[in-house]
Amino acid sequence: MNKIRVVLAQINPIVGDIEGNYKKIVSSVKKAKKLKSDFIIFPELALVGYPPEDLLLNPDFLSVSFQFTKKIVDVSEDIVVLLGAPLLENNNLFNACFIIQNRKIKYVYKKTSLFNYSVFDEKRYFLFGNEMPLIFNSQLKFAVTICEDIWKKPFSVFYDFSHKVDIVFNLSASPFFVGKTKRRKKILKNLALKTGAYIVYCNLVGGQDELVFDGRSLIFSPQGEELICAKSFDEDFIVVDLDVRKKKLENDNIEKVRIEDFSVKRRRSIIIKKKDSRENRLEEIYKALVLGTHDYVVKNGFEKAVIGLSGGIDSSLTCVIACDALGKSNVIGVIMPSQFSSQESVEDAQKLAKNLGIKFFTVPIEEIFKVYREIFKKHFKKVADITFQNIQARIRGNILMAFSNNFGWIVLTTGNKSETAVGYCTLYGDTAGGFAVIKDIPKTLVYKLARFRNQQAGFALIPERVLRKPPTAELKPNQRDEDDLCPYKILDKIIDLYVEKNWDLKRIIKEGIPQDLVFKIISRIDRNEYKRRQSPPGIKITPRAFGKDRRMPITNRFIIKK
Numbered sequence: 209m210n211k212i213r214v215v216l217a218q219i220n221p222i223v224g225d226i227e228g229n230y231k232k233i234v235s236s237v238k239k240a241k242k243l244k245s246d247f248i249i250f251p252e253l254a255l256v257g258y259p260p261e262d263l264l265l266n267p268d269f270l271s272v273s274f275q276f277t278k279k280i281v282d283v284s285e286d287i288v289v290l291l292g293a294p295l296l297e298n299n300n301l302f303n304a305c306f307i308i309q310n311r312k313i314k315y316v317y318k319k320t321s322l323f324n325y326s327v328f329d330e331k332r333y334f335l336f337g338n339e340m341p342l343i344f345n346s347q348l349k350f351a352v353t354i355c356e357d358i359w360k361k362p363f364s365v366f367y368d369f370s371h372k373v374d375i376v377f378n379l380s381a382s383p384f385f386v387g388k389t390k391r392r393k394k395i396l397k398n399l400a401l402k403t404g405a406y407i408v409y410c411n412l413v414g415g416q417d418e419l420v421f422d423g424r425s426l427i428f429s430p431q432g433e434e435l436i437c438a439k440s441f442d443e444d445f446i447v448v449d450l451d452v453r454k455k456k457l458e459n460d461n462i463e464k465v466r467i468e469d470f471s472v473k474r475r476r477s478i479i480i481k482k483k484d485s486r487e488n489r490l491e492e493i494y495k496a497l498v499l500g501t502h503d504y505v506v507k508n509g510f511e512k513a514v515i516g517l518s519g520g521i522d523s524s525l526t527c528v529i530a531c532d533a534l535g536k537s538n539v540i541g542v543i544m545p546s547q548f549s550s551q552e553s554v555e556d557a558q559k560l561a562k563n564l565g566i567k568f569f570t571v572p573i574e575e576i577f578k579v580y581r582e583i584f585k586k587h588f589k590k591v592a593d594i595t596f597q598n599i600q601a602r603i604r605g606n607i608l609m610a611f612s613n614n615f616g617w618i619v620l621t622t623g624n625k626s627e628t629a630v631g632y633c634t635l636y637g638d639t640a641g642g643f644a645v646i647k648d649i650p651k652t653l654v655y656k657l658a659r660f661r662n663q664q665a666g667f668a669l670i671p672e673r674v675l676r677k678p679p680t681a682e683l684k685p686n687q688r689d690e691d692d693l694c695p696y697k698i699l700d701k702i703i704d705l706y707v708e709k710n711w712d713l714k715r716i717i718k719e720g721i722p723q724d725l726v727f728k729i730i731s732r733i734d735r736n737e738y739k740r741r742q743s744p745p746g747i748k749i750t751p752r753a754f755g756k757d758r759r760m761p762i763t764n765r766f767i768i769k770k
Contacts, residue, residue: 210347212375212470213478215240215248216425216446218438220414222507223257224269230255230276233291236445237283243447244473247288249377251412251421252355253303255280255293258381258412258421264333270296277306284308286471290352292379303334305352305379307343307467315343315465319354330356341463342373347470348452350375351405355382358399372462373405374452381412384422384441384496385751386489393426393434400428406450413443415503418745418755420496427480435480440487441495449478490660493653493749494529497645500747502533504643505618514617516608516638517541517561517568519553521679523622524560524670525658526645530620531564541568542611544604546577548682556671563669569611573603597683601637609640618642621744626651626696628743628754629703630729631736632681632689639743647746648753650700651679694725702729708752713768730768738762 217236221229233250240248252258256273263269277293288309295304295316303319318337322330340357343350351373358378376399382392392409400407406429413423425438427448438444487495505513513534515527530539543557561568580599584591608619619641625648627633646654658670679689679696693699698721705711705719706729716726737760745755752758 210452211477212247212348212450212452213243213245213473213475214375214408214427214448214450215243215245216408216410216427216436216438216444216448217248217250217254218410218413218423218425218444218446219250219254220443220503221251221254221257221412222414223260223416224263226256226269226272226276229257230279233280234283237280237287237289239445240447241285241287244475245287245447246470247290247377249290249379249408249410250292251410252292252379252381253294254379254412255291258416259328259419260294261329264294264301270294270301281306281308281311281313284311286310288314288467288470290377290379292354292381300335301333302337303330303354304337305354305377307352307465309467314467315341317341317352317354319357321356321359323356339463341465343465343467345467345469348374350377352376353378355380358395373403375406375408375450376403378407378409380409381421383419383748384492385749386493387751389422389424389492392424396426396428397432397434400430401432404430406430406452408450411438413439413441413499415500415507415747417504418748418753420500420503420747420749422492422496440492441499447478448480490656493649494657494660496749497529497649497657497747498533501529501620501643501645504745504747505534508618508642510616510618510642512538512540512615512617513620514540514542514608514611514615515620515622516604517543517557518622518682519543519549519556519560519674521654521658521670521674522624522627522646522651523557524674525654525661526620526622527560527564527566528658528661528670529645531566536565539564539566540611540617541566542608543568543570544573544607545570546572546600546682547574548600548684548687550682552673552677553682556674559671560669560674563671571607573600573607576603593684597681598634598637600683601634601681602640605634605637605640612642620645621647621746623647623743624649624651624654625750625754626693626699626703628740629707629736630693630699630732631739632693633739633743635739635742639739641744644744644746647743648749650703651696652700694729698725699729702726703733706730706733707754707758708750710752727768734760734764734768737764 219232291306295302305317307315320337396407409426411425412421414421422440424440427436429435438446513530517523541561545554612619621641621644623633624646633639662669680687705716717723740754
């Protein structure tokens, strides 16, 4: 029996920051070498960040990537480095794992199963690999895979490897959505049982535009036992010793690649302790929102964020998330009351700001609105009520953007998925900004997350009255959201069935929802694509979010009939 020491470097790279990612990778390699490790594995495309999208079409980008790949080769003495990076070979591009040992590239594995669904377009950039060799020395046999290689058809690609390898390594960039962890673990457990091998799975962590990668790198034993689960939504550096019962090398037709033996190292044994990273649904969603907000703001070079505080639930939750992501000193609130704003709303916005300890400004918009009204009287015989409502939202959007321009702050918008779905928002008004924190959070979930955060705080961090009062845009007298739409509980159910589950009209009606209401809501969802297309990116937490997941044409005459 051999003890093989493996390091999982669960890192948070920045797309395109090849030099910065290289420094992070080299630091991890040096740390692993000090611990006398045999292997260090990094996530998929760790050197360039994931997903690099059309950067992969830039020859300079690929050239710089390979230059830094060679620099990593130079620090690989006495350790096997499994590095995720692109490979350009004979004008063909591959999503690859460079297997590096003793300052040499021993083999380059090319991903065999490419993402081409949901948020991914890998077939746009990469060609399929067609080989999966058995890699060996006198101490063990192993295989290397990349993400989707074990997802879509988890066993077919290993048909010839069943019970022939000691370890299956998987470099992954698997983005988060609610419920994914359970699916991921089931696949890895089944793969361990199928191959009779350790499954060493290293996942990416961090926010990239609308995606959040949750980490949670894993190791399963040949018996299907979960040995290690790395941190969720944070970088981690895991060191484990695996007891390998070297399997006999057979004379078969499987391609084989030999690497050098590991040097005999005197080292203390690492005791494997399973890390309990289990979170409830609300906790993991909240962590995803915090990480996604932090990385979007910081990776794009901003230091501070500004938020319009209305005294409502959406802006309150967004502000709390921003403070947890960026620190209270880096979040600024702007309260912009109108003649339709209740005193309670103003008080609630002020109380939230004080509870959080953030700086805030009060900029009333009533006088500005009066100027607009006078101008309209000169040009319009009659001004529609919706015009006056939207002008107020656009005045507020202009004020927030002025703070952004003047101080270099990013504006965080506060619209939720329910509003975004049906267009209950004002283009260039409350949709104006740089990042939409709760864009993929339905209204009913907004309330649950707010209560969850208050529970964490141990007091009403978000004022209790905000949680109790009926939601309202306060753009006209006695306005209530649910009067303009329908009860949010029903609205969110229709959105879930139509957008997330892709049900048709008849099937949704069978859930006991009136036909006229279902038709009204799904019609509004379809015809408001133009608003969503012009809104800022936001964090994806559901399996099918608006944007990269659900891609509908703006110009579209297909009409669902009753």
